[in-house]
Amino acid sequence: MSLFQSENLIYYYPDRERPALKDINLRIEEGEFLLVIGGSGSGKSTLARVLAGLIPDFYGGRFGGRVYFQRRDIREIDRRQLAREVGIVFQDPEKQLVMTSVEAEIAFGLENLGLTPAEMSRRVAEVLHFLDLTEVKQEFTAQLSGGQKQKLALAAVLAMQPRVLVCDEPTSQLDPVAAEEFLNLAKRLNEEMGLTIILIEQRLERCFHLADRLVYMDDGQIIYEGTPAQFARWAAPKEIPFIPPVARFFAGTGFSSIPVTVKEGRRLLRSNFNIIQETPGEPVWLKTSGAASGKQRVIKGNPKEPVLSMSKVWFAYPNGKEALQDVSMQIAVGELVAVLGANGAGKSTLLKTMAGLLKLGRGRMLVKGRDPGKNGNRPGDGRIAYLSQNPNDYLFQDTVEEELLFTLNNFGLPDDGVVDELLAKLGLEPCRRVNPRDLSGGERQRVALASILVTRPALLLLDEPTRGMDYRLKDELGALLTALCKEGAGVVLVTHDVEFAAAYATRVLVMAAGRVVADGPKHQVLGESVFYSTQIGKMCRGYVDGVLTLPEALARLTPVQPARQAVSG
Amino acid sequence: MFEQFFYQEKGLFLQSLHPAAALTYLGVLLVLALIFTNPLYLLGLLLVVVLAIIAAQGMATWEVYFRLSLGMMVLVIIINPLVVHAGETIIWWGPRLPVFGPLTVSLEAICYGAAMSVRLLTIISVFCLYNLIIHPDKALSLLARLASRSALVLSLATRMFPAMMRQLENIREVQVMRGVDFNAGTLKERLPKYASLINILLLSSLEDSLEIAEAMQARAFGSGRRTCYRRDTWRPRDSLCLGGSILALVVAFYGQLTGASTFIYYPQLSYLLNSRMTIILLIIMLLALSVPVFMSWGWRRCLYFKARI
Numbered sequence: 024m025s026l027f028q029s030e031n032l033i034y035y036y037p038d039r040e041r042p043a044l045k046d047i048n049l050r051i052e053e054g055e056f057l058l059v060i061g062g063s064g065s066g067k068s069t070l071a072r073v074l075a076g077l078i079p080d081f082y083g084g085r086f087g088g089r090v091y092f093q094r095r096d097i098r099e100i101d102r103r104q105l106a107r108e109v110g111i112v113f114q115d116p117e118k119q120l121v122m123t124s125v126e127a128e129i130a131f132g133l134e135n136l137g138l139t140p141a142e143m144s145r146r147v148a149e150v151l152h153f154l155d156l157t158e159v160k161q162e163f164t165a166q167l168s169g170g171q172k173q174k175l176a177l178a179a180v181l182a183m184q185p186r187v188l189v190c191d192e193p194t195s196q197l198d199p200v201a202a203e204e205f206l207n208l209a210k211r212l213n214e215e216m217g218l219t220i221i222l223i224e225q226r227l228e229r230c231f232h233l234a235d236r237l238v239y240m241d242d243g244q245i246i247y248e249g250t251p252a253q254f255a256r257w258a259a260p261k262e263i264p265f266i267p268p269v270a271r272f273f274a275g276t277g278f279s280s281i282p283v284t285v286k287e288g289r290r291l292l293r294s295n296f297n298i299i300q301e302t303p304g305e306p307v308w309l310k311t312s313g314a315a316s317g318k319q320r321v322i323k324g325n326p327k328e329p330v331l332s333m334s335k336v337w338f339a340y341p342n343g344k345e346a347l348q349d350v351s352m353q354i355a356v357g358e359l360v361a362v363l364g365a366n367g368a369g370k371s372t373l374l375k376t377m378a379g380l381l382k383l384g385r386g387r388m389l390v391k392g393r394d395p396g397k398n399g400n401r402p403g404d405g406r407i408a409y410l411s412q413n414p415n416d417y418l419f420q421d422t423v424e425e426e427l428l429f430t431l432n433n434f435g436l437p438d439d440g441v442v443d444e445l446l447a448k449l450g451l452e453p454c455r456r457v458n459p460r461d462l463s464g465g466e467r468q469r470v471a472l473a474s475i476l477v478t479r480p481a482l483l484l485l486d487e488p489t490r491g492m493d494y495r496l497k498d499e500l501g502a503l504l505t506a507l508c509k510e511g512a513g514v515v516l517v518t519h520d521v522e523f524a525a526a527y528a529t530r531v532l533v534m535a536a537g538r539v540v541a542d543g544p545k546h547q548v549l550g551e552s553v554f555y556s557t558q559i560g561k562m563c564r565g566y567v568d569g570v571l572t573l574p575e576a577l578a579r580l581t582p583v584q585p586a587r588q589a590v591s592g
Numbered sequence: 593m594f595e596q597f598f599y600q601e602k603g604l605f606l607q608s609l610h611p612a613a614a615l616t617y618l619g620v621l622l623v624l625a626l627i628f629t630n631p632l633y634l635l636g637l638l639l640v641v642v643l644a645i646i647a648a649q650g651m652a653t654w655e656v657y658f659r660l661s662l663g664m665m666v667l668v669i670i671i672n673p674l675v676v677h678a679g680e681t682i683i684w685w686g687p688r689l690p691v692f693g694p695l696t697v698s699l700e701a702i703c704y705g706a707a708m709s710v711r712l713l714t715i716i717s718v719f720c721l722y723n724l725i726i727h728p729d730k731a732l733s734l735l736a737r738l739a740s741r742s743a744l745v746l747s748l749a750t751r752m753f754p755a756m757m758r759q760l761e762n763i764r765e766v767q768v769m770r771g772v773d774f775n776a777g778t779l780k781e782r783l784p785k786y787a788s789l790i791n792i793l794l795l796s797s798l799e800d801s802l803e804i805a806e807a808m809q810a811r812a813f814g815s816g817r818r819t820c821y822r823r824d825t826w827r828p829r830d831s832l833c834l835g836g837s838i839l840a841l842v843v844a845f846y847g848q849l850t851g852a853s854t855f856i857y858y859p860q861l862s863y864l865l866n867s868r869m870t871i872i873l874l875i876i877m878l879l880a881l882s883v884p885v886f887m888s889w890g891w892r893r894c895l896y897f898k899a900r901i
Contacts, residue, residue: 081809106812118800119807121744123751124729130821132811143821161601161727165754179811380765409769415799416759416766419792433771460795475770 024094026187026219027051027074031088034069034078043069044243047088051221053186056213058234058251059223060265062493063465066243067223071191074221075111076102103136110180111189114491115196116172120179125167126151126160128175132183150182154208168366170201177208187219188212195225195491198366198519206230225493228267228522228558231255232284239265255281264494268522268558272576288562296580298567328392329353330482330513331377336386338376346372348537350386354482354513359504361524361545362517363555364534370517373534374484377515378409391481408475410468410485417471418459423451426459426474434478445473449503465496476507483507485516489523501527525549525557525571546571597653599727605829605888606648611730613830613837617884618722620837624844624877625714630855631703632864634710636874640881641717647888650724657720658713665709672705673697678858679704704857730824737820748804756793763792829887829901836883843880847873 032047044066051057051074059067072078076097079086090097097105113119122128129150133143151157154174159167167175173193180188190209194202210233212218224230231237237254239247247254255266259274259281266274269288273281278295282288331354338347346369354360362370375381376388379395388395390406411417420426427442446452449469454462459470468488476483483504489497497520504514505527518524524531524545531548533541533555541548549556550569563570563580570576601607606614625637645654673679679698686695728750736743768774772785808814847853852869856862865871890897 075810077806077810081806101815103812103815106810106815111810113803113807115803117755118803120751121804121808122729122747123732124727126823127729127733127747127821131813134818134821135812135815137817137819139819140822143819144823147821164751183811375765378765378769380768407769409766411762411766413759413762413796415796416763416792417770419788419795430770460799478771 024053025050025091026053026055026093028091029073029088030090032073032090033087034073035085036069036082037084039084042243044073047245049238049245049248051219054213054217054219056210056220056233056235057222058230058237059221059240060227060237061240061246062265062495064463065240067240068191069243070240071111071189071221071223073097074187075109075189076100076105077111106132106185107136107183108185109187109189110183110185111191112173112176112180112193114192116169116176117196119176120164120172123163123165124160125156125162125164125175128164129179129182132179136183146182146184150178154178154181168201170197170204173197173201173205174208177205181212185218187221189221189223191223192225192491193222194229199229199521200365202226203229206233209233225491227265231267231270239263251283252281255283264498268573269562271573272559272562272580275573275577276580276582278582285558285561289566292562292566292580295583297583299579299581329355329389330358331388331390333377333388334386336376336388337384338372338381339384346537347376347384350537350539352532352539352542354515356481356511356513357508358530359508359514359528360516360530360532361528362515362532362534363519363521363524368534369537370534371486372537374409374486374515374517377482378407378484380409406478406480407482407484408478408480410472410475410483410488412486412490414464414468414471417474418467421458422456423459423462423470423473424455426470427477430474431477436478441477441479445476448506449473465492465499468492468500472503481512483512483514485514487518488516489518489520497523521549521555522557525560531555597656597723599723601727602649604648604725605891606644606725606884607727608827608829609725609833609884610824610826610830611726611734612824613826613833614726615731615734617833617837617881618718618726620841621718621721621881622715624840624881625711625718627844627848628711628853629707629857630853630870631707631710632855632870633853633874633877634707634714636878637881638710638714638717640878640885641714641721643882643885644888645717645721645724647885648721648724650720653724654717654720657716661713661716665712668709668712669702669705672708673701676701676704676858680859681861700857700859700861703861707857733820733822733824740818740820752797756797759796760789760793763789827901829884829891832887832901833884836880840877840880843873843877847877 027050029047029049032044032049033042034044035042047070059070061067069078072082073090078084080102092100092105092108120128121131126147129147130143133146138146151160154177156171156175156178159171164172164175173196177193188209193209194205197205206222206229209220209222213220222230222234231251234251237247237249237251238245239254239258247257249257255270255274258266259271267283269285270281270283273288273291276296278291280291282291332352334351336347336350337345339345350373362373364370372381376383379390395407418426420429423446424442427445428438431438431442446455449472451466451469451473454466459467462470485504488500492500501523504516508514508529516528528545530543531541531545532539533548533552541552546569549560549571553564556564557571559573559576560571563576567579570579609617621637621641625634628634628637642654645651674695674697677693677696677698679700681699682696683699683702684697686697688694729747732743732747732750735746764774767785767789774782774785776782844853847869850869852867852873855864887901891901
C-alpha cells in the first residue's frame with residue numbers, strides 16, 4: 024500500500040491560465056526518502072503544498088484529479104488529522120516562526136492540536152533534546168542564527184510527530200555548514216525514526232546521494248522517476264543540469280557507471296582514468312577558464328588602474344566587534360572576485376565598506392583613485408553599485424522601467440538609451456510595463472540589478488546573489504557578470520557557493536574573523552583549500568591537482584577504456 | 593541598539609517568579625503610585641521600585657529611563673504652579689497675563705508638582721521593572737488563557753519587530769546606493785523619501801505575511817479548540833510575593849479610607865505626619881512590597897533559603 028498516491032492531478036493557481044501541475048501520477052511509499060528536483064517554476068513547491076494539504080485549502084484555485092493519503096482522499100481528511108500526519112518545513116526560517124521564544128515556538132503546533140499540558144511538556148522536552156536545542160530553549164528566536172532557526176522550524180514540526188516530513192528547499196537560505204547539518208538530520212529521521220521524507224532541493228551536491236528515489240519535474244509535469252543513479256545516467260546525455268558535477272563528469276566522459284558521491288567518484292577515477300599531460304608552459308586551466316568566456320579576455324579600459332584599493336582598513340561595530348582587521352587589497356578592472364568565508368567572518372561588512380555604507384575606522388580606501396569619504400562624495404555616487412541579499416528591497420515602483428528611471432533621476436543622469444540597453448541585456452524587455460512585484464524571484468533579482476546598473480558603475484558589489492537560485496538562473500547570472508567584467512567593470516561578490524565561484528570568478532578571497540586569510544587566482548586558492556573546494560575539486564584532489572570545474576576535468580582526464588561506452592551504453 | 597529596552601534572560605530570582613505573581617506585584621505598585629498623593633508614601637514606593645530594579649540588575653537600564661523622565665519631571669514642577677492658583681502661600685507675584693490672569697506661584701503648587709513628578713518617575717520605573725523581569729512570552733501566555741487571538745497577534749508583532757527594524761535598515765542602505773540622499777533637502781522634500789522606505793517595507797511585509805499564515809495553517813492553527821502550553825511553576829516564593837502585594841494593597845486602602853495616608857496640598861499643605869498610624873502603615877506597606885527584594889537578596893546569599901523557596 025502506498026502512503027501517498029495521486030491520480031491525474033491537475034492544479035491551477037487562482038487567476039492563472041497555465042496549470043502549475045498537470046497529469047501527476049505519483050506513488051510515495053512509507054519510509055521512503057524522496058528527492059524532488061527541477062528548475063524554478065517547475066511545480067516542485069506546488070506538489071509539496073498539495074501533499075501537505077495546503078493546496079487547495081489555503082491557496083484556492085482549480086483542482087482536478089485525486090490525491091490519496093493512506094487510501095483516503097486527502098481532501099476529505101480533517102485538517103487537524105492531516106497536520107498530525109504530514110509536517111512541512113519551508114524555505115525561509117524567518118517566515119515560518121510565530122512565537123518569540125524557542126520553547127513557545129515548539130509548543131505552538133501542539134497547542135493547535137489541542138494536546139494536554141502533560142503531553143505537550145513531554146514532546147517539547149524530547150524534541151529539544153533530540154535536536155540539541157536545550158541550550159537555547161529560553162532564547163528569543165530573533166537571537167538565533169539562520170541554521171538554528173531552521174532547526175527550530177524542524178523541531179516545531181517534529182513535535183507534532185508526523186509520519187511524513189515535507190521539506191521545501193529547507194537549506195536554500197543557509198550557509199553550507201548549516202545546510203549539511205539540516206540534511207543529515209533529515210537522513211537520520213528517515214533512517215532511525217522511519218519518517219517518510221519528501222525533500223525538494225536546488226543544491227544537489229549535498230543531497231543527491233541521500234535519496235532512495237528521485238522525481239524530476241519540469242513545467243508542472245513529472246518527467247522522470249527513478250533512483251538517483253538511474254536519473255544521472257538518463258539525464259547526463261540530455262544536458263539536464265540537475266545532477267551533481269561528479270555524475271555529470273562521468274556521464275560526460277561516456278563512462279559506463281555513474282557515481283553520485285565524491286567517494287565513489289574518487290575510487291572510479293583512480294582505477295579507470297588517465298591524466299592527459301599538460302602542454303608545457305601553459306597550465307590547462309588557462310584554456311578552459313571562465314566557463315563562459317573561452318577566448319582571450321578583451322577588456323576595455325586600463326587594466327592596470329585599480330577600480331578600488333584598500334590599504335590597512337579596519338572597521339569596528341559600536342558593540343566593539345572588529346569586523347574588519349587590517350584589510351588591504353586592490354580590485355582591478357575586469358576582475359570578478361568571489362569572497363568566501365564562514366558566517367560572521369566579515370564578508371558583508373567588507374562589501375558594505377566598499378560600498379561606502381560604513382565609515383572606515385582606520386586605513387584608506389580609494390575608488391578609481393578618489394577617496395569616496397572626501398569632497399562631499401556620498402555613498403552611491405553612481406560609480407559603485409550594490410545588490411543586497413534581498414531583491415525585494417529594491418522594488419516599489421509601478422513598472423520595471425520606472426525602477427530604472429528612479430535611480431537615473433536620483434543621480435541626475437540622462438536616459439541615453441541605457442534603459443533600453445539594460446532591459447534587452449537582462450531579458451526584461453517583455454516585462455518593461457509590468458509591476459516588478461508580479462515577477463518571479465529570478466526576474467526580480469534582474470530588475471534590482473538593472474536598477475543599479477543604469478549608472479554604468481565601475482564596481483559592482485553583490486551579496487549572496489545565487490541564494491535560492493537553480494542551475495539555469497545561476498548560469499545566466501554568471502554569464503552576465505562575466506560580460507560586465509569584459510566591458511571594464513570590477514565585480515565583487517560574497518557567496519557561500521563554491522561551485523559558482525569556481526565557475527565564474529577570476530580571483531578568490533577567503534575571510535575569517537575579519538581578516539583576509541587567502542587571496543589569489545581561483546585555482547591557487549580553491550586548489551589549495553580542502554574545505555572551500557568544488558565537488559570536482561574534491562574528487563580530483565591528490566590524483567590530478569588544479570582541476571576545479573567540469574570542463575577542466577573533462578580536458579584533463581580520459582577514461583582508460585573508452586570502448587566500454589558502446590557496450591554498456 | 594535598543595537591546596537594553598527589551599527583556600534579557602539573566603537567570604535572576606525576580607525573573608523566575610510566576611508571571612501571575614510578578615504581574616500582580618507590578619500591578620499593585622502601579623495602583624498604589626496612582627492613588628497616593630502623600631509625598632512620604634510616594635517616595636517610599638519609589639524607593640521600593642528602585643531596590644527591585646537593583647535586585648534585577650537593571651540600574652544601567654533605569655538610568656536611561658531616569659534621564660528620559662527627568663525632563664518631564666522638571667516640566668511638571670514648572671508648569672503646575674503656573675497654571676494652578678489654588679495655593680494660598682504665594683511666594684512670587686508675576687505680571688498679569690491676558691488669558692491666565694495674574695501670574696502667581698504658590699508654595700503648595702510647587703510641592704504638588706514635585707510630588708507628581710515623583711509619581712511620574714515611580715510609574716515609569718514600574719514599567720522599567722516590568723521590562724526587566726517579565727519575559728514577554730510569559731505575560732502573553734497568561735493573556736492567552738484569557739484572549740488567545742489577541743495574545744497571538746501581540747506575539748507575532750513582538751517577534752516581527754526586530755526583523756523589521758533590520759529590514760528597514762537594509763532598505764535604507766539600498767536607497768542610499770540608488771542615489772537617495774536622506775540628509776539633503778527640506779523636511780518637505782525628505783518626507784517622501786522616508787515614505788518610500790515604509791512603502792517598500794509594507795509591500796515586502798504583506799508578501800511575507802502570506803507565507804507566515806501558510807506556515808501557521810500547516811501547523812494546524814485554527815483547526816479547532818486550542819490548548820495552552822504552560823511551563824510556569826508556582827513556588828513558595830510566588831505565594832510570598834502575592835501575599836505581600838495583597839497585604840500592601842489592603843493596608844493602602846485602609847490608610848486612604850481612614851485618612852492616615854492622605855495628604856492635602858490645597859489651599860494649604862497639611863501636616864506630613866498627622867498621626868502615628870501614618871508611619872505604622874507606611875512601614876507595613878513598604879515591608880510588604882519589599883518581600884520580593886528581600887527574597888532575591890536571600891536567594892543569592894543563602895543556599896538553604898534558595899532550596900526552600
